[in-house]
Amino acid sequence: MSSTTAQIDPQLLDILETVSDPEIPVLSIIQMGFVRSAKFMNQLVEIEITPTYSGCPAMDVIADDIKSAFKSQGYQAVVKLILSPAWSTDWITAQGRLTLEKYGIAAPLEPIADKEALLGNKKLVKCPQCGTLNTKLVSQFGSTACKALFQCEDCLEPFDYFKCLK
Amino acid sequence: MDNKLIQYILGIADNSLILGQRLGELCGHGPSLETDIALTNISLDLFGQTRSYYQYVAQLQGGVATEDTVAFLRLEREYKNVLLVEQPNTDFGYVIAKQFLFDVFHLAFLQELQHSKDTQLAAIAVKSIKEVLYHTRFSSDWIKRLGDGTTESHGRIQTAINDLWIYTDELFQPTEADTAMVTQGIGVDSTKLKANYYQLVSAVLAEATLITPVVEYFQKGGKQGIHSEHMGFIVTELQFMQRTYPNMNW
Numbered sequence: 001m002s003s004t005t006a007q008i009d010p011q012l013l014d015i016l017e018t019v020s021d022p023e024i025p026v027l028s029i030i031q032m033g034f035v036r037s038a039k040f041m042n043q044l045v046e047i048e049i050t051p052t053y054s055g056c057p058a059m060d061v062i063a064d065d066i067k068s069a070f071k072s073q074g075y076q077a078v079v080k081l082i083l084s085p086a087w088s089t090d091w092i093t094a095q096g097r098l099t100l101e102k103y104g105i106a107a108p109l110e111p112i113a114d115k116e117a118l119l120g121n122k123k124l125v126k127c128p129q130c131g132t133l134n135t136k137l138v139s140q141f142g143s144t145a146c147k148a149l150f151q152c153e154d155c156l157e158p159f160d161y162f163k164c165l166k
Numbered sequence: 167m168d169n170k171l172i173q174y175i176l177g178i179a180d181n182s183l184i185l186g187q188r189l190g191e192l193c194g195h196g197p198s199l200e201t202d203i204a205l206t207n208i209s210l211d212l213f214g215q216t217r218s219y220y221q222y223v224a225q226l227q228g229g230v231a232t233e234d235t236v237a238f239l240r241l242e243r244e245y246k247n248v249l250l251v252e253q254p255n256t257d258f259g260y261v262i263a264k265q266f267l268f269d270v271f272h273l274a275f276l277q278e279l280q281h282s283k284d285t286q287l288a289a290i291a292v293k294s295i296k297e298v299l300y301h302t303r304f305s306s307d308w309i310k311r312l313g314d315g316t317t318e319s320h321g322r323i324q325t326a327i328n329d330l331w332i333y334t335d336e337l338f339q340p341t342e343a344d345t346a347m348v349t350q351g352i353g354v355d356s357t358k359l360k361a362n363y364y365q366l367v368s369a370v371l372a373e374a375t376l377i378t379p380v381v382e383y384f385q386k387g388g389k390q391g392i393h394s395e396h397m398g399f400i401v402t403e404l405q406f407m408q409r410t411y412p413n414m415n416w
Binding site: 051053054057083084085138140141143165 | 201208213214217307
């Protein structure tokens with residue numbers, strides 16, 4: 001098992017910050033914690049990314065986007081997909097969580113609260129629109145593999161909740 | 167393809183592929199929007215896991231092998247999935263019963279596989295456990311809703327459980343590859359998961375006011391490539407594009 005902290009060469013950070021998840025375009029792949037390492041290897045830039053869920057269809061697009069972002073800056077990038085250590089919602093940065101909420105996606109809760117929200121019918125997920133906790137689970141599975149579908153019982157808006165993954 | 171490790175990985179991966187394919191048939195046909203999305207999300211998770219296993223198999227096979235050749239260019243008897251996952255979707259009761267009976271096994275299996283001496287298999291297991299936990303929650307929840315629901319739903323889910331029960335024992339029947347991999351500390355000894363499996367399943371069935379079936383004869387064969395009559399149809403659909411346009415790429 002390698003370290004859970006990402007090893008990113010500071011010189012490469014700015015370029016990586018310009019690449020986003022096509023399904024959550026407001027967040028960069030750095031804020032999502034997808035990038036596990038980025039370093040110079042001779043003439044190449046080597047990037048390691050990890051998927052949220054095994055079947056995440058966005059990973060191929062993200063790998064291509066990374067390559068073209070580096071190409072436009074004159075670098076040639078090699079992107080590797082790694083599975084271990086497995087991605088965790090803990091790797092979403094604090095700024096990333098705020099951006100998620102502003103975008104209308106409720107940020108992941110801690111594991112116990114997450115389980116109670118998704119199974120025990122406890123009202124723990126905050127509506128990203130009006131801020132109330134008076135929300136209900138509509139479906140454990142939402143618009144993408146990483147989200148569950150909720151509805152606010154005060155403002156009645158449906159919204160996505162980013163499931164806790166640890 | 168006589169390598170024991172390859173055969174062992176295919177035994178795991180093919181379950182996910184074929185169940186994923188069965189779930190994929192429901193895309194746009196689920197009983198409600200939410201269940202439709204849930205079932206296809208589960209399918210996507212299973213395909214993702216299958217890809218990781220097949221990429222590993224392709225790497226072990228070397229040469230021109232890719233995850234696609236492993237997925238699409240085998241004959242029916244070369245697929246090593248259990249009979250349970252290839253059973254038809256008959257009705258929503260069967261979809262849920264099949265999912266539930268597989269999920270409980272799948273989760274217990276992966277929880278052991280994460281300790282495999284093979285680091286790649288262990289990594290795939292760790293990743294997959296998180297996903298399969300959600301699958302198990304979903305299917306257990308629906309078993310309870312249907313079982314403890316109306317007379318109609320109770321009857322239908324009981325029928326599905328009764329019909330699929332004969333395929334459960336195969337989950338714990340070791341193949342030659344299984345035994346070889348257990349000896350090397352790579353594989354999971356499924357026989358040890360059996361008692362706990364039936365206990366967990368029975369507990370959920372009891373909560374759902376359903377009866378745990380008792381049968382004297384269990385069906386098996388999938389793990390040896392001897393499939394039920396449904397498998398040919400699945401493979402035909404799965405391989406349609408590759409057979410119609412050989413070597414096509416997206």
